[in-house]
Amino acid sequence: MSEHRIIAVINQKGGVGKTTVSANLVHGLALKGFNVLAIDLDPQAQLTTSLGVDNSEVNGLDEVLLNQRAISDLFIPARENLYLVAAGYGLADIEHITEGGASRGMLLRNALTEEIEHYDYILIDCPPSSGLLVVNAIFASKEVLIPMTGDFLALQGLSHLMATLGNFEQALGNHIRQMIVLSKFQARRCLSQEVKNKLIQHFPGKLLQTEISESVALAESPSFGKTIFEYKPKSKSALEYKKLVDDVIDMRAY
Numbered sequence: 001m002s003e004h005r006i007i008a009v010i011n012q013k014g015g016v017g018k019t020t021v022s023a024n025l026v027h028g029l030a031l032k033g034f035n036v037l038a039i040d041l042d043p044q045a046q047l048t049t050s051l052g053v054d055n056s057e058v059n060g061l062d063e064v065l066l067n068q069r070a071i072s073d074l075f076i077p078a079r080e081n082l083y084l085v086a087a088g089y090g091l092a093d094i095e096h097i098t099e100g101g102a103s104r105g106m107l108l109r110n111a112l113t114e115e116i117e118h119y120d121y122i123l124i125d126c127p128p129s130s131g132l133l134v135v136n137a138i139f140a141s142k143e144v145l146i147p148m149t150g151d152f153l154a155l156q157g158l159s160h161l162m163a164t165l166g167n168f169e170q171a172l173g174n175h176i177r178q179m180i181v182l183s184k185f186q187a188r189r190c191l192s193q194e195v196k197n198k199l200i201q202h203f204p205g206k207l208l209q210t211e212i213s214e215s216v217a218l219a220e221s222p223s224f225g226k227t228i229f230e231y232k233p234k235s236k237s238a239l240e241y242k243k244l245v246d247d248v249i250d251m252r253a254y
């Protein structure tokens with residue numbers, strides 16, 4: 001594996017499954033033997049918690065973005081083949097930095113430069129906003145993964161997000177590969193199917209083939225600090241996430 005992929009998990013809408021997707025994807029990739037780095041870019045620190053790490057007991061990304069610490073000082077071994085950079089206590093303060101002009105958006109990209117070659121996958125779990133933290137994630141990434149629910153208003157939000165990404169591509173001068181995943185899917189609802197069809201129609205080549213169904217196990221697992229592969233390894237959800245991991249690896253989209 002020579003490709004080093006950096007993927008920002010983004011959606012400005014809250015509660016769509018960004019953190020759940022991030023936690024289960026990073027673990028799923030690590031279980032396949034890839035070297036994976038998970039970065040918690042959300043001051044809510046829910047990726048950190050979901051992986052069973054107490055954010056109040058560790059140093060995190062705030063040290064890198066605010067105090068210029070080397071990011072490698074903050075790697076926490078989270079699972080075999082998986083390192084985590086926790087959010088840290090002061091991460092929300094980034095949004096209030098007023099000095100530095102455009103370079104404020106490049107802090108994470110610069111921090112990662114030296115690390116990229118050590119990892120097959122770097123995933124960045126973003127907060128539900130479009131502020132400076134998310135700007136840092138997008139500038140640091142070559143790809144974005146957008147978790148979506150199967151409801152109608154989500155589609156509107158997605159068009160807006162795609163337009164924003166277009167502006168970023170112009171500023172960066174290169175393409176940002178886009179992937180969409182239906183992360184809380186209710187297969188029996190007609191509306192969900194309609195939304196899925198619309199995604200395939202309007203965003204060809206972007207919707208990953210495996211949708212993640214809504215399930216109690218997925219909602220419960222973070223409270224134990226476990227991923228679905230640990231909490232309910234034989235469940236339908238674990239199987240779906242396993243397939244989703246392969247979709248991301250092989251870029252299997254509709």
Ligand SMILES: Nc1ncnc2c1ncn2[C@@H]1O[C@H](COP(=O)(O)OP(=O)(O)OP(=O)(O)O)[C@@H](O)[C@H]1O
Nearest residue numbers: 014015016017018019020128184213214215218219
């Ligand atoms: N497939 C699913 N089935 C059932 N519950 C789910 C599923 N995916 C996520 N959830 C639950 O939905 C809630 C929101 O998910 P999650 O925290 O991953 O979203 P988010 O986009 O990261 O939220 P935020 O915008 O606040 O960061 C959580 O309680 C999570 O456990």
Ligand SMILES: [Mg+2]
Nearest residue numbers: 018019042046
């Ligand atoms: Mg989240």
